[in-house]
Amino acid sequence: MRINITVPVLNEEDKLEASISRVVRFVEEHLTTHQFEIVIADNGSSDHTPVIGRELSRRYHSVKYLRIGERGRGRALSQVWLASDADIMSYMDVDLSSDLEDFPRLIQPLVYGRADIAIGSRLLPESTVTRCFRREIISRAYSTILRVTFRTIIRDAQCGFKAATGAAVRHLVPQVEDCSWFWDTELLLLAERQGFRVEELPIRWVESMDSRVAIVQTARDNLHGLYRLRKTFRRGQFSSVTTSLSAGGPRPPLAGR
Ligand SMILES: Nc1nc2c(ncn2[C@@H]2O[C@H](COP(=O)(O)OP(=O)(O)O)[C@@H](O)[C@H]2O)c(=O)[nH]1
Ligand SMILES: [Mg+2]
Known part of the structure; x- marks a missing residue:
């Protein structure tokens, strides 16, 4: 299968080279049966990220560097995923x-057709997570709000480790309004609402202290996002799958796990 790995970046001159090289080596060693395109999605970097990104795209044939005009991690992900003709799209920080x-x-789960979207989770019992107390609390509180207000079975909507089939991406991503951090939650709630199968997997996560996230502002933006989506859902929009997604046809709505 053709698999897209998007790596969104904002001023990441210190980490970019080592990380992309690790990803390239990893897929070449461990996932030999698939073809990969690794896209560095940069919008807004004012350091040497563009120079390093372009150099990496010359060094590795599987790597592309893309500069997007306006800022926003969600905007970058939407743009790259919608432009790709890969069978599976993914992203990682x-x-x-x-x-x-x-x-x-x-x-x-996507390769074997078991799910339409797969998400890494830091909030499952089997997850192994090292992160600061403040972010752990905010993440758990957000997860609780999400589950209570949307009756979702998704726990960790905001983890930077996700994948989706091309068909799911083409159907869902154009519906996502948020261009920043809420993009992930919006994508998942829209997916669940429309009967796409979302599989949440426990992962190992070690927080990097060097963060681009303004935590309080992002938490506030996410709550606003939930409020907006709640209103949209109450109006009855996005209540069922309207198109056949794959050979398997429309998916039944998600039930509890
Ligand atoms: N393209 C793009 N990437 C961004 C933007 N903001 C953050 N990122 C990237 O998103 C990823 C996650 O950011 P990070 O600061 O590690 O988030 P945290 O782990 O939640 O603290 C990193 O790869 C960042 O470089 C943005 O505005 N545009
Ligand atoms: Mg991080």
């Missing part, structure tokens, strides 16, 4: 907080 060894497990 450049700090590789999620263990690369978990990547084959992430794409497996």
